[in-house]
Amino acid sequence: MMNIPAFYNPEKVGTLYLPDIASATAAGRQANCSPAAEDDQKVLLLLVDPQVDFIHTDGALSVPGAVDDTRRTIEWLFSNLERVTTIAASLDTHVPIQIFYPGWWIDKEGNHPAPYTLISAQDVKKGKWQPTIEEAWSIEYVDRLEKAAKKVLTIWPYHTMLGTPGHAITPALYEAIICHSTARQTEPILYVKGSIPKTEHYSILEPEVKVKGDPLGTLNIDLIDRIGSYDLVYMAGQAKSHCVLETADSLVTYYSNNRAELINRWRMLSDCTSSVVHPEIDFEAMANAKLAEYELLGLQLVSSDQPIG
Secondary structure, three states: OOOOOOOOOHHHOOOOOOOOHHHHHHHHHHOOOOOHHHOOOOEEEEEEOOEHHHHOOOOOOOOOOHHHHHHHHHHHHHHOOOOOOEEEEEEEOEOOOOOOOHHHEEOOOOOOOOOOOEEOHHHHHOOOOEEOOOHHHHHHHHHHHHHOOOOOEEOOOOOOEOOOHHHOEOHHHHHHHHHHHHHHOOOOEEEEEOOOOOOOOOOOOOOOOOOOOOOOOOOOHHHHHHHHOOOEEEEEEOOHHHHHHHHHHHHHHHHHOOOHHHHHHEEEEHHHOOOOOOOOOOHHHHHHHHHHHHHHHOOEEEOOOOOOO
16 A cells, blocks of 8 residues: 655645646655556556546536545545556547537527537427538437437537647546556556547447447447456546446446456446536436446445455
């Protein structure tokens, strides 16, 4: 177990600043940890979209509770520095024209939908909302989305735009990742997701609706197999109701039919993730109901003060 390093200031979690890479690196060297390659038990920390726009209170799509979630995640990592073999993090990555942004849709009066508007297949069929581009695909998309029992298309605020500060991993967590990388002599793994304009991409592992011909438009079997190679997998990040939940769903769905025993290796740090708050939908209740189903299959919900195992 590593003591909390001197450079870490819990009051800075959720604030935007230039990460102190030098201090994080120095703290990692001073931790005197064994190389990750020597671990007998391989432990993966899977961080889902730990980015400024989701975590910071002034972020474009701020998740209530995410600052405290992140603080607990960082301190859990420092406490388990020598147990965590690898850190993998996804980066939600968007461009201005995407199917879940206001500019893609328009009503009969020429107005774009406000953020958090729900667009159903019936709305589109009745002409309440019309796509401004990709008309045939858009009509097919909302229909396929609902038939697959996914969420109704939600219009989101512009968030985690590639090249903006909101896209970055929140600085305090980034420093902790660098500290771990140096201490364990291993590189963090970063995955880009969400950059296909024609589909939503909550899960790290697959889009909501598959896009033929795009290498990121289908189930990422290589990544699933990589996750499945670890003895224990801990999940944290944002948001519990969307990207964390859908990532868990992709894993459970795949492994239920392919080595279901592996589901028992997965842990969700339940106090290190929070749900999106929506004016009309109780996403928290929906997420808890799904996670209860996953628990029956072997997924364990644990808190950050519990020992690894």
